[in-house]
Amino acid sequence: MPTTTAVPGGAPPPPSAQQLARGEGDAPAPGRSVRRYRPEDTRAGYAFVSPWLLGFVALTAFPMLASLYLAFTDYNLFRAPEFVGLDNFADLFTDPRFLQSCQVTAVYVFVGTPIKLAASLGAALLLNTKHRGQGVYRSIFYLPSLIGASVSIAIIWRAMFIDDGVVDQIQQLVGLPAGGWVGNPDMTMPMMILLAVWTFGAPTVIFLAGLKQVPTELYEAAEVDGAGPVRRFWSITVPMLSPVVFFNLLMETISAFQVFSSAFIISGGTGGPAGSTLFYTLYLYLRGFQDFRMGYASAMAWVLVIVVGIITAVLFRTSRSWVHYTGDVR
């Protein structure tokens, strides 16, 4: 802070309260440099980020580049990689198991994600109403998300859906055809989607935060105009919430493409029964670590990156027509 003595007609007046608040009061007087550029600062900066930088280069950037290279090679971990051009990519599209894994993953993403988002929005709407003990409910609904991706839940899920498991017993009680889901290729996908939907806590919390942001005046005004609850939901809640819906849609779609551990546990690492849980990432793993086709697995990884990239780009493109940001002038 420059010390200022009030010299009539000389030095500038002392900074105002607003200037101080804006941090402008400290502006160096002309010709008096308070802070110079010091190369040591740069060095210190690099030293501080070096753990992250090392990790990024060694554990992320280098492996990514390596896998990009391997995608164009035949590599079995033992022999040196042999360059084969685009063979791996060409092989992908004649490999029935690859196509099966694409189909399984597509069903999971395009059926599972909307259901999960609808469920989480529904839960968020319920949790947004005023009730006694609402905080407890919020915690309970969030709980599955904390443990849903874990190995133990996948094991419990499996146990619930086998012959004479909880689900089978309930089915018998209500007189529906009995039998475990785990051994039935037609029922494993519903089982996997249910597991995903059950862990709706993370999008629910985000939806809930979004709902809290919707100004109550809008609802009050609509109510005065005679709008019922359904009309209020579609005309106020949905448009006001659309940025949050978009965010959740992106995150959940991308994470659905990456599902691995639950399928690995439930199918015992095989993608069975009969390939019905052969998710893309699981098949990638099997090609790499069971068949030792690392080049092939790398090619698969890059195809996944490109596909997820394209889908994300398409979502962004379509978002212009259905996502409304407050303050947008159209």
Added chain:
Amino acid sequence: MRIARKASGVVAGAAAAALALTACSGGSGEAGAGDALDTEEEITLNLAWWGDDTRAALYEEAVELFEEEYPNIDVTTTFVAWDDYWTARNTEAASGTLPDVMQMDLSYLRQYGNNGQLLDLSEAFDVNLDVSGLEEELLAAGTVEGAQLGIPTSTNTLALFYNADVLERIGMEPPAEGYTWDDLNDWIVEATEKGAGEDPVVFGGFDYVGTLWFFMQRLIQQGIEPFTEDGQLNFSEEDAAAFLESTAELRDSDAVYPIERTKQIEPLTGFMVSEQAAEMTWDNFMAGYVAETGENIEILPMPSGDNGPQQFWKPSMLLSASANTDQPAAAATLIDFLINEPAVGEIFGTSKGVPATAAQRDAMALEPGSVDEEVTQYEEDVADLVTESAPLPVEGFGAIEAEWKRLHEELLYENVTVDEFVEQWFAFAADTMPAAE
């Protein structure tokens, strides 16, 4: 400023440490496996195996004995289940950091050997490693193109197990002596019919054609060696189709344990939960079956084929040393101890198969009626039937074996026909195995 200097120092220190650590694994290569073991030098060996907690406890006991005898050697141990074991070893092989001594399987011996990952242990013969207690054919099973890459610790052979208590409940006799594959199929159908009234329902057997080893067993009985000397398939698509078709009636009439149920109880099998009367597998599974079912399990030779009841010994597992080990002499010494020391034989019993050396076989406490006694007795009984040496699996065997099992699952779910199975499997094998040189 001061902070910056300190931080740079830390970074530099870390980098130096990393260099030092990597330098450690550089290897000195002074002493070979054939040089006498230095009993003064402080040596650390890594030992890895696949298996469960029970086996781990046995290994730890054996390692403790070893460390008592060689106080200058410290053995660090790791173990995981079968599947993860190979994932870990493959990754290590790629980076040249395999454990000094590791449990090895016949399915992978050629793959590791062909790629120069394993130490030729013949250098250590008569110095650090005594193999005089092993039969010649058995020892030969651990060689690839003249190099002794693994030492068999124990043997097993295929067998048919039946659950005598289950048979009594459903009123069945076990298959008669000298039974054939066709007899077995008829027996399974009959047992399934008789077991239909039980709760839970009892099946005669599983659709055994899903195991590649049984196909190899059957080929050998037909006088066909499954693989050529240079590691190629030596059977035709017709052979494979005929084998798969041989149980088509069992599948069509639902006489075999249902795949839907199998998938749900994995990694157990129908036999292990007493819902299946008989099952074929390796004879060292006896201990597991008895423990799992708690019932009276009996053991029979495999069914006879067209040319008779020939069977083969397979080294149930081998011990190998890494080609990159810094301590080849100590590694050979550890292998020597594990295969020859009578006390180690007593510790393991037949849990890894019947011990390969007479010294260890004799050391087992064979109480009459015990699992060890029955398995050892079985191997003595079938010794006359063993006229063939074990087929040395081709490189990539692990993968083609897994693919066979997977396609069989698709077959049971009726997603593929036998012809599609055969076509897809041969295509996969051609893709996976190295081409003939």
